[in-house]
Amino acid sequence: MNTRPPLESPSSTVVLSITFNDDCKNFAVGLNTGFLIFESETCLAQTIREFNAGIGLVQMMGKANYIALVGGGRQPKFAANKLILWDERNSKSALEISALTPVRGVQLSKERIVVVLQNSVRVYRFAKPPNFVSSYETANNSWGVCCLSPRIIAFPGRTTGHVQLVEIQTGNVTIIPAHSSAVKVLQLSRDGEMLATASEMGTLIRIFATSSGARLVELRRGIDPATIFSLAFNPSGSMLACTSDKSTLHIFDVQHPKRPSSSSPQSGGGNPQASSSGSSDNNNSGTDGGGGKGKWGILSKIPLMPRLFSDVYSFASAPFEAGDEPLVGGLPMSESTTLGTSRPPKGVIGWLTDDTLLVVGAGNDARWEKFVVQNGPDGRRQCVREGWKRYLPDA
Numbered sequence: 231m232n233t234r235p236p237l238e239s240p241s242s243t244v245v246l247s248i249t250f251n252d253d254c255k256n257f258a259v260g261l262n263t264g265f266l267i268f269e270s271e272t273c274l275a276q277t278i279r280e281f282n283a284g285i286g287l288v289q290m291m292g293k294a295n296y297i298a299l300v301g302g303g304r305q306p307k308f309a310a311n312k313l314i315l316w317d318e319r320n321s322k323s324a325l326e327i328s329a330l331t332p333v334r335g336v337q338l339s340k341e342r343i344v345v346v347l348q349n350s351v352r353v354y355r356f357a358k359p360p361n362f363v364s365s366y367e368t369a370n371n372s373w374g375v376c377c378l379s380p381r382i383i384a385f386p387g388r389t390t391g392h393v394q395l396v397e398i399q400t401g402n403v404t405i406i407p408a409h410s411s412a413v414k415v416l417q418l419s420r421d422g423e424m425l426a427t428a429s430e431m432g433t434l435i436r437i438f439a440t441s442s443g444a445r446l447v448e449l450r451r452g453i454d455p456a457t458i459f460s461l462a463f464n465p466s467g468s469m470l471a472c473t474s475d476k477s478t479l480h481i482f483d484v485q486h487p488k489r490p491s492s493s494s495p496q497s498g499g500g501n502p503q504a505s506s507s508g509s510s511d512n513n514n515s516g517t518d519g520g521g522g523k524g525k526w527g528i529l530s531k532i533p534l535m536p537r538l539f540s541d542v543y544s545f546a547s548a549p550f551e552a553g554d555e556p557l558v559g560g561l562p563m564s565e566s567t568t569l570g571t572s573r574p575p576k577g578v579i580g581w582l583t584d585d586t587l588l589v590v591g592a593g594n595d596a597r598w599e600k601f602v603v604q605n606g607p608d609g610r611r612q613c614v615r616e617g618w619k620r621y622l623p624d625a
Contacts, residue, residue: 243622245592246302247575251290252420254580257590260285262303266623270580270588273598273621277318283307287374291338295319298336298343313345327360335374337383342398344383346376351385353396364401366394375413379422382440386413393427395440404443408436417461423488424463426470432456435472439487449482450541459552459577464584469603471587472544473577477552479589480544481603481613548601548613552576555593596622 247260256276258267262284267277286302297316301308308314310332315325327345335346342363343354349368355361368386376385383396391409393416396402409429417426424446425438433456435449449470451458456474463470463484472480555574574593581587585603590596599618606612 242594244594245574245596246284247287248578248590248592249289250580252292254582256290257580258288258290259592260288260302268621271582273619281307287336289336289338296324298338300333325358325360327354334371335376337376337378339378339380344376344378346371346374348372351376369412373414375416377416377418379418381422382418384416384418384425391429406438406443415458415461417463419463419467420465421467424467426461428458428461432458432474435461437484446487447542450543451480460579462579462581464581466584471579473550473579473589475552477549479548479550479601479613481546482544546603546611546613548615550577550589550599551591551597553591553593553595555595596620
């Protein structure tokens with residue numbers, strides 16, 4: 231006789247995915263029962279759509295009424311190989327794109343629909359029916375890694391660790407050898423001038439200028455390998471936030487390539503231009519980074535010391551709630567959503583202002599956390615959690 235309790239009751243609500251819109255004023259979550267759209271600042275639900283079936287991926291198009299949906303969960307609303315453009319105003323499907331393999335990710339703008347598959351990225355012109363523009367081969371991309379700005383599309387290259395930058399207007403492609411291991415996370419700054427990358431190793435974050443493909447800086451999250459959850463630039467591009475499975479939110483200073491240099495006395499330690507060339511990902515053992523200027527003190531000034539002693543670290547960090555949810559609804563995540571991961575997404579970052587950001591998690595214990603970068607009593611900048619809540623309606 232099986233006396234074990236069920237891992238999920240039939241009526242429990244589970245968050246399968248989280249995405250912010252382009253200005254982070256709203257975020258959308260795919261549920262095993264439909265989807266929700268929240269106002270970011272207040273974490274109040276603005277749109278509730280019940281399908282009694284799962285949505286594994288939701289992507290908003292700014293503040294427009296069109297929303298990209300991909301089925302997911304135990305009972306998906308749509309087939310995994312179909313992208314549905316949902317018209318929320320009229321409560322119906324407006325467009326449909328079918329692929330030969332499951333859809334891993336999607337990006338939307340008023341001009342383009344970008345569909346991410348396991349080994350390719352397909353670009354369509356926004357029209358009815360969608361007008362196919364081009365297709366690009368990629369390395370295995372189970373995480374659906376891709377980001378879109380008004381000028382640039384960024385996604386993994388055909389070679390592991392490489393990144394392709396595609397200019398939307400011209401179709402010109404720039405290849406960046408970003409890492410030696412698979413690219414896990416990509417994020418463009420809001421103006422599209424900078425690209426942040428992290429590999430599955432999770433120790434280093436690299437920032438590149440999209441205009442030239444040149445590396446601007448290399449940042450060290452920590453020394454231990456980790457799974458990077460999310461990267462996000464603040465609106466002005468002066469800071470970059472990072473979360474990982476170490477349950478730590480890191481904040482780094484960033485120098486924008488098209489703005490005058492301004493050094494901060496409290497910025498991360500090390501010289502941003504001191505990074506060694508190449509795309510190798512450091513794999514040393516140790517602890518999670520943090521501490522900013524002076525992390526290693528005089529050791530960083532000794533010649534011939536290992537590079538990690540002079541690397542650029544975050545100037546502030548704070549713990550966030552990552553939880554411990556390896557399964558969603560009793561099934562591996564790869565069987566429950568469109569993404570080939572082993573747990574629900576956690577630590578998804580959205581900046582509200584230049585110094586205020588949110589960290590949102592999925593799963594059964596779905597949390598919204600708000601952080602502020604501010605000066606502490608000693609005058610040094612710190613990252614402080616201002617509030618949190620469980621945001622599911624029945625939580």
